[in-house]
Amino acid sequence: MAGPDTHASPAPARSSSFAPLRQPVFALLWVAAVMGNLGTFMRDVASSWMVTELSASPAAVALIQTAATLPIFLLAIPAGVLSDILDRRRLLIALQVLLGGVSGALLLLSATQTLTVEWLVLLTFVGGVGAALMGPTWQSVVPELVSRDELKSAVALKPLGINIARAVGPAIGGLLLASFGAATAYGADVLSYIFVIAALLWWKRPEAKEDGLKEQFGGALRVGLRYARASRELHVVLLRSAAFFLFASSVWALLPLVARQMLGGTAGYYGVLLGAVGAGAIVGALLLPRLRGRLGADGLVLLASGLTAGVMAALAVAPPRWVAVLLMGVLGVGWIVALTTLNGVAQAVLPNWVRGRGLAIYLMVFNGAMAAGSLSWGLVAQEVGVPLTLLLGAGGLAVIALAFHRIKLPTGEADLQPSNHWPEPLLSAPVAHDRGPVMIQVEYRIRRDDLPAFLQAMKHVERERRRDGAYAWGVAEHASEPERVIEWFLVESWAEHLRQHHRVSRADAEMQAEALRLHIGPDRPRVEHLLAL
CATH class of the missing domain: 3.30.70.100 (Alpha-Beta Plaits)
Incomplete structure (x- = not known):
């Protein structure tokens, strides 16, 4: 059972950052994900701006961000279990239908002038439930679509696609919102889900072979939690992620108020700000391979923290609008560097058999920090104002980044492929699978x-x-x-x-x-x- 594997695995070949796009299925699903995120950003711009029209309270504005991320915190682990034990393609199709229904409901409410803060929060929460169930599943299918030596490049392409959508979606959403109203922006999101569903129906995922050892939900959940509890490498990734996102969430929670109250912008300008974040993220993604070679994972997270904290501090003084657009580009660079680095390390330290559950725990910590941070910073802003809250967030992020820099991220270079070196147990008679302990x-x-x-x-x-x-x-x-x-x-x-x-x-x-x-x-x-x- 405990003998070593004497066969060394060959070193993986180097591949370019865009090599996974040569795989037709990966390329189609990547484009579909970009289109889906494009619609999601249109919807989010409309919802974030509509809540500022329905209520002037910073807490109400921040509550939308909390409603979007709290379900991911609450449901991420069950979602990861489902992604490991169910057919991932069918699960993704069902979730796209659910999310399309949420945007359809928002379309009807806004078209009939019956949209309220309560409806916005409720439907945003339901959308968050769909996103919670979908996140680990989307990430878990990546190793099925590309070869092992292309996996890191494929993982990096996912946030690049998100930020391509972020660069375009908010601007389009803001223009649609300003020109035709929120119903049109929500309608565009519904169309994006139709495209994604069509791509998933085209993908003919091979049926999993039945080996009699398929996990059930309860056992899979317990095993996933045991893995997370025993994995020190995953602990470090979760700790560093929580520290960053808890403080960085303040700029996202308060950005609608920065655009409207501090900078006097319109819905279109708010979309431009978010589009600048996406454009900056694209630049950051292109620079990332060179930065990674020079700084390593820990240096990249420190750089991202410094850029994000600097942007938050600069926004606190209400700069000219054009300067704020440039600052959002810098924020996009910092955000993509942090997100890609932490997500990539999380992917690298997880073996395939528990990947969905491990990523779900990572997403739970990420979105839990975002939800708790957004709500907390919204309440702080209600008491002390938006500018001072941004300064407090910037200072806290800078301090925590320096303090946690000493806790080094794992390299993720361990060979996690199954060794299959344990001999089969010797039995006098067959043993029922459910017998135990x-x-x-x-x-x-x-x-x-x-x-x-x-x-x-x-x-x-x-x-x-x-x-x-x-x-x-x-x-x-x-x-x-x-x-x-x-x-x-x-x-x-x-x-x-x-x-x-x-x-x-x-x-x-x-x-x-x-x-x-x-x-x-x-x-x-x-x-x-x-x-x-």
Whole structure:
């Protein structure tokens, strides 16, 4: 079970940033996602501006941002489980229909002059539910569409597509809003969902093979949480993400008020500001490969924090409108650098079998920080005003960026492909998949002088066992034969242990090999499987 994988994997070939677009299915779905986001930004511009017409309260304006992001915080983990156990194509189609219905309802309410703040918040919340369920699923399909050596480029293209839509969508939405009213902007969003659904129907995703080990929702949820609890690499990504987005959210929550009250702009000008963010993000995405080579992931997050904090501080003094447009471009650079870097590291530290659930937890932290930050900054602005709130957010972001810079992001270079080096368990008779719990015992022979080094190596093995599904783990020595050391761990069922066989990665095999080098027995460590009666 615990032997190392002796076959090294070949080094991946280098590929250009746009190489994934040569894959027809990826290219079509990427374009569809751009179109979908284009409509979403039109809808968001209309909703953000309409709430300023319906209420002058900063808290009400910030509540729209909270309503959009809170569902993602609440539902991200269940959404990740669904993306790992359901057919992702069918799930995406159903969610597009739901989101199209939300925009259709907004269209009818605005056309009949019955749209209120309450309706805006409610429908924005329902749209957030759809986005919560869709986010992990969209991200999880990327490894299915491109080769492994193109995965990082494909991951980077997703936020580039979002920001292409951000560069155009808000400006178009603002023009439609100013020229024809909110109903037209909402109608354009409905049309975008039709395009996305058509692309998903064209994609013929291969049917998953039934192997008898398909996870159920409850077990998949528990295993995903265990993985997140045991993965230190993921902990660092989540901590750094929460620190950045909690403070950076202030500029997004208050931007409609900055445009309308501080700068005296119209709906069209607000769209131009958001379009400038998208244009800056495109520039940032093009500069990112060169910046990544010079600064690394930690330097990129520090750079993004500095740019964002500087923009927030500059907006606080109510600069001329044209200067504000330039500042929004700088904000776009900082935003795409932070978002792509943190998302890319999260993707890189997650194996495929738990990718949806891991990304869901990342999205939960991201949107939870955005929701909590937006609501908090809105309440602060209501008490002390928008300019001072922006200054407080800028100062807090600068301080937290410097403080957390010492907590280094993982490199994400570990080989997470399954090693498949565990031999199949020996059975006297077939075991029902739902039987459990199961105790697995691995017996090592360790010299007394080597015991401290062995226990140190087993700390890494413990994290691997818990990440892959064990809910309890320990090491014990034999009372009469101190050189006999027993590693034991518990899993919920026989099926869950069989899944462990397929989850162990090549990087995990290397960690297990560190402990195996101290084993002095003539044979491999003895493995026993004990079934509860």
